[in-house]
Amino acid sequence: MSSRFIEHHESTTLLGWPTDILSVDKINILAAESEDPNPNPVHTSIHTIIIHIPGNPGQYNWYDSDFRDILSGLGDGYSIRSISHAGHGLINNNISNNISNNRSSSSSSSSSSDDNNNSIVDVEDHCRRRSCHEESATSSASIPWTIDGQVLHKIAYIDSLLLLIDSSHRSSRFKPDPKIIFMGHSFGCHVIQRICVLRKDILERTLGFLFLMPYIRTFPNNIIDQKKLNFCGNNQEHLINIGTKLSQTIRLFPESIVRSLIRNGIQNDDDEITNLTTKLLRQPIYPQNFFQLGTEEIRDIPNEIDVTALRLLSSSSSTSTSRPIFILYAGDNDQWCPYFHGEEIIALQSANVLPSSIKITKILGLRHDYVCQNRVTRSKVNDWCISNIINVNNSNTNTSTSDGGDCYGSVAPTTSPMVLVSKL
Numbered sequence: 001m002s003s004r005f006i007e008h009h010e011s012t013t014l015l016g017w018p019t020d021i022l023s024v025d026k027i028n029i030l031a032a033e034s035e036d037p038n039p040n041p042v043h044t045s046i047h048t049i050i051i052h053i054p055g056n057p058g059q060y061n062w063y064d065s066d067f068r069d070i071l072s073g074l075g076d077g078y079s080i081r082s083i084s085h086a087g088h089g090l091i092n093n094n095i096s097n098n099i100s101n102n103r104s105s106s107s108s109s110s111s112s113s114d115d116n117n118n119s120i121v122d123v124e125d126h127c128r129r130r131s132c133h134e135e136s137a138t139s140s141a142s143i144p145w146t147i148d149g150q151v152l153h154k155i156a157y158i159d160s161l162l163l164l165i166d167s168s169h170r171s172s173r174f175k176p177d178p179k180i181i182f183m184g185h186s187f188g189c190h191v192i193q194r195i196c197v198l199r200k201d202i203l204e205r206t207l208g209f210l211f212l213m214p215y216i217r218t219f220p221n222n223i224i225d226q227k228k229l230n231f232c233g234n235n236q237e238h239l240i241n242i243g244t245k246l247s248q249t250i251r252l253f254p255e256s257i258v259r260s261l262i263r264n265g266i267q268n269d270d271d272e273i274t275n276l277t278t279k280l281l282r283q284p285i286y287p288q289n290f291f292q293l294g295t296e297e298i299r300d301i302p303n304e305i306d307v308t309a310l311r312l313l314s315s316s317s318s319t320s321t322s323r324p325i326f327i328l329y330a331g332d333n334d335q336w337c338p339y340f341h342g343e344e345i346i347a348l349q350s351a352n353v354l355p356s357s358i359k360i361t362k363i364l365g366l367r368h369d370y371v372c373q374n375r376v377t378r379s380k381v382n383d384w385c386i387s388n389i390i391n392v393n394n395s396n397t398n399t400s401t402s403d404g405g406d407c408y409g410s411v412a413p414t415t416s417p418m419v420l421v422s423k424l
Contacts, residue, residue, distance in 0.1 A: 005068055011089070014156045017143050018121050020089030021157070022060045024080045026071045047077040047175045048207065048393065049161070053154060055186025055215065056297065057290045058085030061276045062371040063185070066382050073386035077175070081161060086153040087121040087144030088289050090279060120285045123292075145292040147300055151194045158195070158202055180206045181392055183385065186336060186368065187297055189214030193309050208324040208392035209313060210385055213337040213368050217303040225335070233298035236291050243287025251282045258282060266372045273372055305344050307353060314355045322357030324395045326388040328381065330366035337368060357395070359388075 008023045025046070052067070054060055060082035067080045084090075123141050143149035165174045180202070184192045189211040196203040232239060250258055259278045266277070280286045314322045329339045339362055348354040363380055367373060370381055 005071065007064075014160070015086065015143055015149075015153050017086040017126070017153065018089065019086055019153070019157070020060060020084040022064065022067075022080075022082045024067045024071060024082075026074075026076070026078065045077065045175045046079045046173065046178055048079070048179050048181060050078060050080045050181045050183055050389065051158065051161075052080060052082040053182070053184045053188035053191050054082065054084065055184075055188050056085070056088075056294050057280065057286070058088030058293070059090055059276065059280075060084050061090060062273065065270065065272055066371070066378060066385075069379070069382045070385050070389070073382070074389060078389070083154060083157050085144065085150050085293070087123050087126070088293070090120065090276070120280070120283045120289060122285050123289060141292070144289065145296065147190070147194075147293075147296055150293070151191050151198070154191055155195055155199060155202075158199075162205075177205075181208055181210065181389060182206060183210040183212070183389075184214070185212040185371075186215040187293075187301075190297075190301055193306065193313065196313050197309055203313065206323065208388075208395065209326065210388055210392075211325065211327045212381065212385075213328060213330050213334060213366075213370070215297060215301060215336050216305070216338075216341055217298060217301040218335060218338050218341075229298060229335075233295050236295040239291045239295070240288045243291060244284050247281060247284045247287055251284065255282065270375065277372075305341055305348070307348065310345075310354055310358060314357050321395065322355040324388075324392050325358045326384075326391070327358065327360050328366075328384055329360065329362045330368055330370065331364055334366075334368045 004027055006023075006025045006027055008025075010021045010023075012019050012021060050070075052060065052063065054062060061084075063082065067082065071078060071080060121144070123144050127140055143153055165178060182192045182196075184190075192209065192211075193214075196206065255278060258281065259274055262277050262281070263274045266273070310325065314325055316323050327342065327345070329337060329342050332339060342360045342362065345354060345358055345360060349356055349358065361384060363384070365377060366381070370378060
């Protein structure tokens with residue numbers, strides 16, 4: 001019996017916006033004889049779903065091969081679901097189901113990009129077209145270009161996933177009441193945090209969290225860098241214009257030349273990452289989506305540890321133990337997720353303000369954009385993920401919180417998510 005993966009790439013619509021979704025399931029292939037040309041897949045019932053939310057620019061494609069590596073290191077019954085940000089995915093009209101060997105490349109990756117089959121959404125054009133055909137409170141740029149919009153978009157996805165699970169019990173694809181482990185990178189960590197603050201029912205299904213370099217608005221030590229960051233946060237139109245003109249210029253060059261330059265520039269031998277970077281930089285719509293959301297992150301995400309949210313996420317009403325939160329930090333030069341925030345967490349734990357179930361790790365040589373680093377470095381991150389996913393499921397001895405397991409009384413909003421949508 002050997003392990004294989006089923007990857008399902010889907011383009012769908014959530015809250016009125018095109019959305020890319022990836023599901024990766026590990027299965028076992030059972031063959032009566034080694035020469036059997038048609039082995040039978042044996043599906044293990046899924047007991048834990050790892051929901052992954054990427055950072056900006058918001059495509060799950062950056063992490064695709066890492067998902068296969070992570071599942072390879074876990075036992076049976078784990079599955080990964082990753083969702084691109086609303087309006088930011090590489091919308092692919094060729095929805096595919098495929099079985100791939102361990103640590104092999106997905107068939108969705110090719111040596112050439114097709115701008116017709118894989119394209120970034122033109123948000124403003126999408127808004128105009130939808131307003132001409134239907135009345136919809138969600139057909140506005142407040143979904144793909146705002147933090148609140150992206151949070152509500154992910155909640156809509158999780159609701160649809162839970163509905164699918166409930167309807168799939170007869171097929172035994174999922175075990176009854178499968179649990180969730182959230183895994184996010186950069187801005188995706190903030191989205192996860194807000195999801196669980198807004199929705200107690202989702203938090204109660206959650207076993208734990210893996211936060212990879214969670215983005216926190218920060219001021220660089222250098223005064224010049226501070227001014228640059230503040231300028232970027234308040235002048236997104238200038239950034240968009242510069243980025244768009246640069247993308248239009250790059251598009252004039254043959255794609256093979258651009259790909260070669262990118263491969264040498266990022267010093268990465270991963271064709272999936274090189275091809276994805278090439279596709280994005282050759283699309284003039286990409287800079288607007290990237291900077292509209294990115295500059296709001298700079299303006300709106302707090303420059304401090306959200307103590308109340310972390311206490312809430314670690315609390316558990318069903319057991320006396322704290323829900324584990326594992327946080328990974330990169331090198332000292334990561335201004336988007338500086339390690340001094342990790343030191344602040346440790347200090348707050350020493351003062352009994354935060355629970356001991358929050359675990360801090362630092363990997364030297366890691367960059368914030370670790371997905372563009374070499375395979376050896378990425379493997380360190382994947383090994384960290386594997387180890388802590390196992391720890392999440394085995395975590396039964398952590399210290400209980402000082403809040404009696406329920407912090408919602410002072411945190412959860414009284415406004416429902418769908419009401420918030422109408423206000424965006």
